[in-house]
Amino acid sequence: MPVAGEDFTFRSITDEEFAHFFTVGERAFGTQISQQDVERERGVFELDRTTGIFSGDTLVGTGGIFSLEMSVPGSLAPVAGVTFVTVSPTHRRRGLLTELMRRQLQGLHEAGREPVAALWASESAIYRRFGYGTASCFHEIRIDREGCAFDPLVVKNLPSLDYRLEPARDVVDELARIHDAGLVVRPGDFRRDERWWTYRLSQGESRPGSGWTAPLAVLATIPGSDVGRGYALYRTKAAFTDLLPTGEVEILEIVGDSAEVRLALWRQVLDLDLMHSWRAWVAVDDPLHVALADPRRARPRLSDNLWVRVVDVGRALTARRYALDIDMVLSVHDDFCPWNTGHWHLIGGPDGAECRRTDKAADIELPAWALGAVYLGSGSLYALARAGNVVEQSKGALARAAAAFTWPVAAFCPMVF
Numbered sequence: 001m002p003v004a005g006e007d008f009t010f011r012s013i014t015d016e017e018f019a020h021f022f023t024v025g026e027r028a029f030g031t032q033i034s035q036q037d038v039e040r041e042r043g044v045f046e047l048d049r050t051t052g053i054f055s056g057d058t059l060v061g062t063g064g065i066f067s068l069e070m071s072v073p074g075s076l077a078p079v080a081g082v083t084f085v086t087v088s089p090t091h092r093r094r095g096l097l098t099e100l101m102r103r104q105l106q107g108l109h110e111a112g113r114e115p116v117a118a119l120w121a122s123e124s125a126i127y128r129r130f131g132y133g134t135a136s137c138f139h140e141i142r143i144d145r146e147g148c149a150f151d152p153l154v155v156k157n158l159p160s161l162d163y164r165l166e167p168a169r170d171v172v173d174e175l176a177r178i179h180d181a182g183l184v185v186r187p188g189d190f191r192r193d194e195r196w197w198t199y200r201l202s203q204g205e206s207r208p209g210s211g212w213t214a215p216l217a218v219l220a221t222i223p224g225s226d227v228g229r230g231y232a233l234y235r236t237k238a239a240f241t242d243l244l245p246t247g248e249v250e251i252l253e254i255v256g257d258s259a260e261v262r263l264a265l266w267r268q269v270l271d272l273d274l275m276h277s278w279r280a281w282v283a284v285d286d287p288l289h290v291a292l293a294d295p296r297r298a299r300p301r302l303s304d305n306l307w308v309r310v311v312d313v314g315r316a317l318t319a320r321r322y323a324l325d326i327d328m329v330l331s332v333h334d335d336f337c338p339w340n341t342g343h344w345h346l347i348g349g350p351d352g353a354e355c356r357r358t359d360k361a362a363d364i365e366l367p368a369w370a371l372g373a374v375y376l377g378s379g380s381l382y383a384l385a386r387a388g389n390v391v392e393q394s395k396g397a398l399a400r401a402a403a404a405f406t407w408p409v410a411a412f413c414p415m416v417f
């Protein structure tokens, strides 16, 4: 492919090339890497789904796709997890990212693979032009000891559970079972096999000398039963300042089969002795927000989480479910993936859906990125309409579509990929 007078080759990379591929990509991110980082990433990368962009023999850009099974509203669906998108500082702003995006999406479409793509964006200004919309958000929270108390009414209702504290690596099977059982409830997370658990736990692992422990798991079970109902995954860093304890806790995730179990696990972690500050990324509807006696002390900061791209409108809208029955025609505009442009008849509800191309008149009109933004059930069609991005064509259609597309549980992916 010629860009600005130079010829470029796009191809997947080999096992031997992986360390160099990773180094070139990380250089674009500006990060320092270790051999441990290379090995961690090699464990999850699918070589046949990587893209190396070469100028002659020189690697100047990277990209990859993970084959994910992701929770979407009411179901699980294959999703292309787009990752490690970089262009070397020497070759930026010449259209290489654009060409990489085009090849990825066209490749998925032509091969009939994942109907949806998702990614974490390093910067939020990059991906809308390629048809991605912000499909979920999360809160980054930082709580000091003074802010850890729960509302007394919540404390009274906490379930009585048994707890075990284990090195997370020793209980991966249990963690996986609890995690996967809860998956279909919350859109935006994905099933983790052994490789992904290794990745998850090593993401939370620190360099030697940093003072952080390896990830620990506190597992909650019903008294008298050995069936796990939830876990909190965290690590700690002990410290003293002026002889006073100022330890830190990083909570990687708290997963449980009910809000009560999750809150009981929060209590376990927030009650750790000698710790002074806690930080975590949590779903915007995490029960912690209402359980804290003084919620502002969690200092929640909103950030974008997953960006979603509807690769094939028909298959994507068929793959999820809808909170209410919906029978409507969507007019989709998609300059970057023109096969999506046109009218689509969506009939769906809580038990399933079907979406096919149609000649019927449209009820609402929207660009592909807006469809990505509402795909996981958390984006607001109303907000998009107020900003002029979604246009109502038949009276009442916007309200009906917004009610059907919105899912009661907020989408959240706790893990960067």
Ligand SMILES: CC(C)(COP(=O)(O)OP(=O)(O)OC[C@H]1O[C@@H](n2cnc3c(N)ncnc32)[C@H](O)[C@@H]1OP(=O)(O)O)[C@@H](O)C(=O)NCCC(=O)NCCS
Pocket: 028, 029, 084, 085, 086, 087, 088, 091, 092, 093, 094, 095, 096, 097, 098, 099, 120, 121, 122, 123, 125, 126, 129
């Ligand atoms: C982001 C990055 C991949 C862009 O690659 P690139 O080859 O320079 O992108 P392109 O030349 O195809 O740019 C396409 C368009 O996106 C815009 N764009 C690219 N990067 C952008 C950014 N970081 N912020 C805002 N706009 C950006 C370009 O200005 C261009 O806009 P135009 O079509 O209006 O002219 C590259 O700068 C990079 O590797 N950055 C560091 C790593 C990173 O952040 N990667 C993304 C991981 S999620």
